[in-house]
Amino acid sequence: MNGIITKAIGGIYTVDTSDGVYECKARGIFRKRNISPVCGDNVEITLDGEGSGVIEEINERRSQLIRPPLANLDVLVFVCSTCEPKPNFLLLDKFIAIAEFKKIKPVVVFTKVDKYSGEEFVSLYKKVGIEVYSCDNSTGEGSEPVKKALQGKLSAFTGNTGVGKSSLLNNMFPELGLATNEISKKLGRGRHTTRHVQLYKLEGGGYIADTPGFSSFDTNRYDIIFKYQLADCFCEFREYLGKCRFPDCSHTKEKGCAVIEAVREGRISQSRFESYTQMYEEARQLKEWEYKDE
Secondary structure: OEEEEEEEEOOEEEEEEOOEEEEEEEOOHHHHOOOOOOEOOEEEEEEOOOOEEEEEEEOOOOOEEOOOOEEOOOEEEEEEEOOOOOOOHHHHHHHHHHHHHOOOEEEEEEEOOOOOOOHHHHHHHHHHOOEEEEOEOOOOEOHHHHHHHOOOOEEEEEOOOOOOHHHHHHHHOHHHOOOOOOOOHHHOOOOOOOOOOEEEEOOOOOEEEEOHHHHOOOHHHHOOOOHHHHHHHOHHHHHHOOOOOOOOOOOOOOOOOHHHHHHHOOOOOHHHHHHHHHHHHHHHOOOHHHHOOO
16 A cells, blocks of 8 residues: 655654555664655555554655655745845745755745735746745735645745744645644644654645744755755756856856856846855865765
8 A cells, every 4th residue: 555654753654545544663674774764755555454554665755855854845935024024035045955956846935025025036036947926924815826836746834933934824725724833833842843744634635744943944954065066056057057267166256157257247146146155155164074974
């Protein structure tokens, strides 16, 4: 029987199948292979006749995050307010970079457009090639297109406190019954301290991952991007890579850099370039040998 892991706590895995939901344990062979089942895994199970089962096989993962542990995520949605608080573009660009690195589709939703339209923010990221939406959480206007974009997908939401994540989720999926700021309280646990993940099944198909760890976004918590990998995580840089004067160009200050020339000519935004240079400096401090076993 095939299913998806929707909850994983203490070695007990909740698996949602077409025939029902079962609590399962994993075969010991996974431990020997140094593999741990995680939420989002598509698995094959056998039942023991008492309503529980055993995970026999973990299917190949399309994508995987280390912390919080989550597999096969299709979409990572970053919720960003146009004001109150002001958008943190470095944080947003870090989010987009890690999504690109992990082959997960990044989506940006700007909220509080009733207070400030933020049209220039929307324009900036649409020009980059990112899927962007604008939502008025007070009326729900703009939430329906976001909901349609998540149909049948496994999605997770992130964003700073106060940007309106829970209000957006309530407008899209009232069946979840989440009070504002309570997506994690529903599980009776802290918002930023847990590594546990739970998937909520949506009526229209698909799942939303409750991942409180995303609220304090730190790129290195989810995976390590080394300096030589970073430029490829900025999708608008890709057409210029390999066209610089120096083959080992860092795209931060070198003469003859095709990326810097594109910034000067307005083909790459200054704010995105500034995010890249700051992230490159952070990545430059990493010692690759320290992470080789992670």
